[in-house]
Amino acid sequence: MKKLGLQPSRIAVALAFVVVALTSPSLRWAVHALGSAATAAAVSGTGTVCGIVAGQRTQGIQCFHSNRTLWVRPSNASFESVAGGDNLFCGLRSGGFSLLCWDTLSGFLPRRLYYSKTVRLTALTVGDDQVCAVEVNAGIARCWRGQRGKSLFPAPEAGWKFRTLTSGSGFTCGILESNSRVLCWGRDPIGALIQSQFGNSSMWSLVAGESHACGISVAGILICQGNNDHGQLDVPFSSAFEFSELALGAKFSCAMRRRNGLAVCWGGETGRFEYDYNVVEGLSFEAIFAGLDFVCGLVTGNLTVTCWGPGWYNRLGLLNNLPLGMIIPGPCLHDPCSRCGPFPNSNALCGGSGNICRSCQVGLPFAVPLPPAFPSPSIPSSPSNDSETVSSKRTLSRLSIGFVIVGSVGVLAGTCTIVYCFWCGVCGLCRKKSDCSEQNPNPEAHLESRVHTGSNIGILRLVSERSYWSGSSSLKHVERTENFPLEELAIATNRFSHENMVGRGSFGIVYKGKLPDGREVAIKRGETGARMKKFQEKETAFGSELALLTRLHHKHLVGLVGYCQEDDERLLVYEYMRNGALHDHLHGKDNVERSSSVMNSWKMRVRVALDAARGIEYLHSYAVPPIIHRDIKSSNILLDTNWTARVSDFGLSLMGPEAGQEYTSSRAVGTVGYIDPEYYVMNVLTTKSDVYGLGVVLLELLTGRRAVFKEEDGMAPIGVVEYAVPAVLAGELRTVLDRRVGQLPPRGTEEARAVELVVNVAVRCVNLEGKDRPTVGEVVAELERALAFIWEDNSHGSLSNSTYSISSE
Secondary structure, three states: OOOOOOOOOHHHHHHHHHHHHOOOEEEEOOOOOOOOOEOOEEEEOOOOOEEEOOOOOOOOOOEEEEEEEEEOOOOOEEEEEEEEOEOEEEEEOOOOOEEEEEOOOOOOOOOEEEOOOOEEEEEEOOOEEEEEEEOOOOOOOOEEEEOOOOOOOOOOOOOOEEEEEEOOOOOOEEEEOOOOEEEEOOOOOOHHHHHHHHOOOOEOOOEEEEOOEEEEOOOOOOOEOOOOOOOOOOOOOOOOOEEEEEEEEOEEHHHHHHOOOOOOEEOOOOOHHOOOHHHHOOOOOOEEEOOOOEEEEEEOOOOEEEEOHHHHHHOOOOEOOOOOOOEEEOOOEEEOOOOOOEEOOHHHHOOOOEEOOOOOOOOOOOOOOOOOOOOOOOOOOOOOHHHHHHHHHHHHHHHHHHHHHHHHHHHHHHHHHHHHHHHHHHHHHHHHHHHHHOOOOOOHHHHHOOOOOOOOOOHHHHHOOOOOOOHHHHHHHHHHEEEEOHHHHHHHOOOHHHHEEEOOOOEEEEEEEOOOOOOEEEEOOOOOOOOHOOHHHHHHHHHHHHHHHHOOOOOOOOOOEEEEEOEEEEEEEOOOOOEEHHHHHHHHOOOOHHOOOOOOOOHHHHHHHHHHHHHHHHHHOOOOOOOOOOOOHHHEEEEOOOOOOOOOOOOOOOOOOOOOOOOOEOOOOOOOOOOHHHHHHEEEEOOHHHHHHHHHHHHHHOOOOEEEEEEEEOOOEEEHHHHHHHHHOOHHHHHHHOOOOOOOOOOOOOHHHHHHHHHHHHHHHHHOOHHOOOHHHHHHHHHHHHHHHHHHHHOOEEEEOOOEEOOOO
């Protein structure tokens, strides 16, 4: 192999990629695992690891087998994916028109399983004795016998169309195109058990181990089903969309954290941490994949392969870093990439013959360096390949060291810049320099001694420094807003007592208070002390909400009364909503039957939905510029004395782009169960993100279920979207409606038509892609029709009883 030095041009390119990595988010590739298509694969039995090598015009496959590296035949073929099984691995040639397999016990001789000039394959998967793939256009799953002498593997029922496949021992499972449910088939009954346990869950991804399967639901929840004899189903606590990649073996499961690429494993012979070795502690991966008793990862930064686990060490001792070349992180394509764009430096990784498109699922923290110029692949005929392997390792090591040095300089410079800007920004927002350097550990202790200056210079400066406020209008609005002394608000809330606490907002705790003039108000106090370590976060949320609410006035938005800014205290004073949050009425423990709550009628629920939608419509269509709330949920929909619903809590809101345009956010924020999946995984924000949250609220109103809930103790959590939508699409609407509201009248009645309208618009609101969701104006129109149908059933303009009254609009 020709030795490669670190030339200045390569250093410059590497530095450029460090800058790209620090300033623009990339996206990690989709789920890989045992038996599923990826660009690297593990083969059980022989402990072989194979991958598609980067830096060549022909994307050939290189394997590490019996302590040496070798290229597999044919040497002039390009491959887009590989998958491994029991002593067998297969590769799908670029374009998907040809499928080859190699037996690792029989000299790696290629065997062609499939060839077509017209029908392409995708979603390649290999089990212990079966090879399956999906026809691209038809969605049909096709299966072949993995090894000669084995019996034929059964095919799934005709008519099923699959989005992806994965295989275990004696079974294959797939995610259906029509409803995202799991369907399994094969000779081993464990497949049927896995299918029944997943039930109606709508899945985004699915990965099989030997006798279990894990996947990420459309709500972002990691779910595992099947055999649990070694704790392989005992998923550690995780939030929605915390994990991206999965890798499963015989008795263990591993997942990769979405944000930093770190691997976490559970199960195994001796317990959860059997596969959490020190060699991978703090190591970030592009992808992870597994054999039956070991797991490997494609390392971020240099795209080399590292393996660990008891099965690996039993065969190869302490060798972790495999002497393979750089492995491409995705297939090299000649078609243009989608809006998620190409992988950094992908043209070089593909040897100038294509680009690697980034997946829109998940996030990548760092870019990769330029690959070395690998030699043309040759079939090993003598032990001379071992010396080439050593040379390859030295070359890779030099390039990696150079990249690490240059990258470290870039990271250090970037970090210093960020720290300096953060320091200047924070101190610029403080009234005094001492405010930035001295934190009061107990603000409660000297409330009495604080002197209210009566000045609003600090908050005016805060608002004026926000470039997205339009002109000086925000300053005028703030100047007209009542500025309260801290002492007055402390007295109003009984010194912010626990008894006065009524909720929690985006940046603080909300208290009920009574002002000296008798007005009842809600006072949100920015968190202090250990719970709010970053003053900048509180300042940002406070300034955002103040600047927005001073210019927003609508009957379906909670109104701002005033504010307080003294030292490090930030408080906002709102109109008091006497009847609390919609969430508490729907999910309160005392709401057990129809008579338990005023909310237990379709008339009330549709009206509340319409009120909330009108508030959001005002933000999107009538505020200038439009405003995106970013945290629409049932606990942010409050009910006033007349039971009119109002949208509250604008601490996360942004002044967004014009309708139909996108806003690139630095990071996604929101609440699990309500956050738009498209926004969460792509950081692209539009008004349709609020529509998704509203759709979840509509499903809460229809089903009475929380946004994320457990049907039974011990069951995996499920989102109301994946609980309700499949049932609706299957024509089983009545099975998921909230029984506390009473039986839905027969089809054709006005009330039934109204509920069906709400259901239809709710399902459209929670479509995975924003382009498929309605605008909030369209939602309002549908809800107005639904409410009109209900009023036709009951022409009275008001409802009343001893505790409440509701006037018709």
